[in-house]
Amino acid sequence: MTSTHPGAPTGVPFHALRHIPILRTGPGALTLCAAPSLALGVRPVPLSTVSDALFGHAQERDALVVTGLRLPRTVIGLAVGAALVAAWAVAQGITRNPLVRPESQVSTGPGVTTKDVSPERIDQADADLILVTAADTEDKPQKQQVVTNPVWKSLPAAGNGRVFEVPDEIWMSGIGVQAAERTLVDVARATGTELPRK
Template sequence: MTVIEQDAPPTASTSARRRLPLFLAGLVALVLCAALSLAVGARPVPLAAVYDALFGHAQGREALVVTGLRLPRTVVALAVGAALGVAGAVAQGITRNPLASPTTLGINAGAGFAVVVAIYVLHLNRPAEYVWFAFAGAAGAALFAQALARRSGDIDPVRLALGGTVLQLVLLSWTSAVMLASQRTLDEARFWLAGSLADRTLDVLWPVLPTLGLGLLLALTVAPALNALALGDDSAQALGVPVARIRLAGGIAVVLLAGSAVAVAGPVAFIGLAAPHLVRPLLGGDHRLLVPGCLIAGPLLLLSADILGRVVIRPSELEVGIVTAFLGAPLLALLARKAAR
């Protein structure tokens, strides 16, 4: 009886109170990063001028840059970062694989391939038109990756990581083939495929807000059950957890979140992989805290990468997808080596 009491996990309220200062620090860091996003760019704007522009105390070119260009871009980055961060946490939870993310499972590549095919066949030219094709591609890639990973009715985490990586490479090669077949498709899709927040307005975000919100709601709902899945399917079922339904709901959440993010900003890599690994050492492995933590860490990482892309080759800028890929590749190698041990 004593052992059971010592091993029992803390209640949600106890854990939340214990880690409340960390959540507050994360929120403060996110607010500061958002302020820098409004101030930093090819034309730097003082923070005092940013404040005046936001609250209508100033007009002119600087105010137009802040409210017309950087504010929508920052809001889009917050939404996309939250979607990718939470999607990564849920993907790792339902697969019991620390290397799982929308990128490594091929979900982002599937969404990107579907959008490029739609551009080629249907002559689409606006991100708002990509939404449903991104969802279809993300769902198809997720289902195929899980089919490759199934062994004796269960999902093998190693096979899932390998299958998702292979699927990603195949889909990326198919995407390149489609783009090379049409100069118009290449011109239309190449900047979007790099993963970019530049010139993203709120008109691009509105169509995906319902699906993004539903994905976040599903993720927060299944978060407590993901703790039981970490014990294995048999143990989770013995605790009364409906494993199949939780995994289905979590998979739908990942598809909705990743599809929404890809439709808006393109296939931005590694945010979904990095955010849970950044949060887990601080908040622990309890998904009741991990998923909300990634809701903060994802936007923080994406905004930081976007700001870095604006200043590294100023006055030009690097697409945020290029920055995250450059920084995330060593992280993936490090995590793979750690998992191999």
């Protein structure tokens, strides 16, 4: 009930890349992108020769190919890529893309698929629409502890009637096509969307 699911594929793809060692540093990422551009072409150049050309130790013809022809296009490509990333970041900040999870709901652990949120910090689960599920117990005390506390009541979704309860046996335990269809029905009901006819 008090867990969000940061493992779902929602828009911010760069978190996965940090687990690749060579991409943890800027120079490593630049090297990975630039090396093929400098080495590959109609006239293949070994990476060792590319390195020699960049430091002025290669033969004149190889140096001309690497530094005179390929290096300028590589620099331009990297600059264009950096500009697109910067534009993407600005656009995300301005439009607040609803497909991107808030930082408070993002886990950086490689094996973590849920994130516990205490009742005092339930505002970290804030969203335009909230789907609630709880273990199938008779009185569901944990759910009551959350939905009756003032922090929960202050959430816009709770105040605007945008909280929908969904069955635990489908959303948390259900598997297979039938469970998937039921989740789609619940999402359609919550969002006011009409499902296509079968």
